[in-house]
Amino acid sequence: MPLLxxxxxxxxxxxxxxxxxxxVVARYRELGYDFLAITDHDDRIGDDYWFNIPTGDDRMLVLTGVELDYRPLSQHVGKIMGDRETLYVLNHPARYGLNVKQILYRIGVISGDGLPIHAVEITDTGAYQAQHDVDLIRLPKIATDxxxxxxxxxxxxxxxDAARTPDSIIRAIKAGDFRLGFAASPGARALRGFDLLGLSD
Ligand SMILES: [Zn+2]
Structure with missing residues (x-):
């Protein structure tokens, strides 16, 4: 099975x-993507949002999602829905300046409050965050734009590594059956090297 x-x-x-x-869908299709989740902010979308997300076509699957604001912690949580499966993601902890211990605490609180966190973003707007790519965080770690x-x-x-359906993609994310990819732009490389050397704070 080819990777999606x-x-x-x-x-x-x-x-x-x-x-x-x-x-947005057309742009990702041009970039050769197989699927895309639309995840607009829950406090800015209208009632018609859910009916206006396209489902995609043979070449590009579009998943329905939303970015929740978990207000007790001011923490954004991605929610992506398949037919039966739902994926909850702890979004961009780097943006909040969290360390690993704080991330684990937030996962516990939010999961205990009915949003079972399945994965953690180790990117902030597409930039890799090496400080969060650690074994202590035992959930699958994803990279997003x-x-x-x-x-x-x-x-x-x-x-x-999944079949071309929302549910199988979500199940594969939960199971860790994926790898990460990053654009090899000079800017992205410089940023990653800078982070890996521990020169940034
Ligand atoms: Zn977002």
Whole structure:
């Protein structure tokens, strides 16, 4: 089975993304992606949001999702829905400056409050966060674009060993049956090297 390339975190004009959903889907299709999850902010979407996310076509599967604000901790949580499966993701802990201990605490609190966290983003807007790519975090670790703007498309993705359906993709993420991919732009390499050397704080 060929690996499916996908982005599990993307914004559109349904919330604070720059592009309408059709353009976002088209852009990822041009970039050779197999699937894309639309995950606009839950406090900015209208009632018609759920009916206006396309399902995609043979070449590009579109998953329905939303980015929840878990308000007790001001922590964003990705929710991606298949037909039967639901995936909850602890989004961009690096943006909140969290250390590993704080991440584990948040996973416990949020999971205990009815949002069972299945995976953790180790990217912030497509930039790899090596400090969170550690064994102490035992959940699957994913890379996403969290794209809002044009230059944020196609930086970081997952390549999933799954059949081409939302449920099988979500099950494969939960099982850890995927690998991460990063764009090999000079900027991205420099940023990763900088982080890996521990020079940034
Ligand atoms: Zn987001």
């Amino acid at each position: 390339k996908g982005n599990l975190h993307a914004h559109t004009t349904f919330s604070d993304g720059r592009r309408p959903v059709a353009e 969290d794209s809002h703007l044009d230059d944020e498309f196609g930086r970081a993705w997952v390549e999933v």
